[in-house]
Structure formats: C-alpha cells, structure tokens
Amino acid sequence: MGSVANTARRDPWNKGKIVGQKAPFKLKDIWALRVRLQMEHRVRELALFNLGIDSKLRGCDLVALKVRDVCHGDQLATRAIVMQHKTQRPVQFEITPATREALQAWIKQAELKPEDFLFPSRLHDSPHLGTRQYARILRHWVDELGLDRAEYGTHSMRRTKATLIYRRTKNLRAVQLLLGHSKLESTVRYLGIEVDDALEISEQTEI
Numbered sequence: 001m002g003s004v005a006n007t008a009r010r011d012p013w014n015k016g017k018i019v020g021q022k023a024p025f026k027l028k029d030i031w032a033l034r035v036r037l038q039m040e041h042r043v044r045e046l047a048l049f050n051l052g053i054d055s056k057l058r059g060c061d062l063v064a065l066k067v068r069d070v071c072h073g074d075q076l077a078t079r080a081i082v083m084q085h086k087t088q089r090p091v092q093f094e095i096t097p098a099t100r101e102a103l104q105a106w107i108k109q110a111e112l113k114p115e116d117f118l119f120p121s122r123l124h125d126s127p128h129l130g131t132r133q134y135a136r137i138l139r140h141w142v143d144e145l146g147l148d149r150a151e152y153g154t155h156s157m158r159r160t161k162a163t164l165i166y167r168r169t170k171n172l173r174a175v176q177l178l179l180g181h182s183k184l185e186s187t188v189r190y191l192g193i194e195v196d197d198a199l200e201i202s203e204q205t206e207i
Helices: 002-009 027-039 043-055 059-063 097-110 131-144 154-169 172-179 184-191 195-203
Strands: 079-083 090-094
Touching (some): 043 090, 043 131, 059 154, 131 154, 154 172
C-alpha cells in the first residue's frame, strides 16, 4: 500500500522544466559567437561550432565524425556524407569555406590523422567528445551570448541552418533531405512550423 502511495506522489520527470523544441540561433548570435571564438583563438570550439551549424547533424553524429569524413587526402571536402546513428540512413551536408578554414586550423593544431576522431575527448575513458561534453560546451556558448539556457540545446545547432533555409525558400522537401528525415511530417514537426507560416503562404497564393 505504501509503495502505491509513493508512486502516486512521485513528481513527473519534467516538472518545473521547459521541454519541447529548442530555439535555433539567430544570425546575430552566430556571428557574435564566431567573432568571440576567433578573437580568443579557441580553435577547436570554432571548428565544432561552424561544423555543427553547417552539417545539421544530431549531436551523436557530429561528435563521432572522423577526419577522413571531411577530408580528401590533405584537402577539406566541400561536401560530406555520413550514416546517421539514429536512422541508419545516409545524409549529406555542405562544408562552407569558413568552416573548412576552421577545420583546417584545428586539424593542424591537434595534429590529427585521417583515422582520428575529428574532436578527440580530453577524458581518458572516451575516444571522442561525448554528447554530454558537447552539451556543456554549448551551454557555455549560450551563457556567453547572454541567452536563456532553458531555450537552447544541442538541437538548436541542428535546427539553425535548416530553419533559415525554410524561412528563405519555404522548401520543405529540401530541408527534409538536408536533415535526413524519412517523412515530411517529421520535418514539419521538427521545424515547428506555425499556423502563421501556413497563413502567410496562403495569403501569397492568388486564385
């Protein structure tokens, strides 16, 4: 009887917490953080941040990247393809010039070889940066930008460029491919498309 009462009184795991979609970063925040990382010569963090934005990968896939995934010999690739851990589906992404420059500087500084993980862990029990370590780094970035930690998470990185692409083009199919979603409905939910978006499109359609 006592155990039943204890179960009934147990608080839900998300009591007092803000859950749901994490906000994408705004352009002004992206550039503010890039400038800070460059000025402070935080080479690894700049490479991680830029690649996180470009790749639109989940945290578990981003931290597991190897040098050979983004390099062809000594040259940084302009595009890469990886197998997603969650879906076991391949996804492609672009690597912009600024990101290639940041990655090149990091690979050189860390003296990484093709078979090495792109972001090795500084902890002895992990071969590469863990998702929790990545989340801690991101929380530090959020603090530096003066943003609310409750509103941002690692998925903010994944959503940022995808959201910008959608807002500029309204091309859901393109965003679906870039995020590696199997269903368009998943992309709609992930982007958090609101009724206002639908109404805006409707208003621009004359019959």
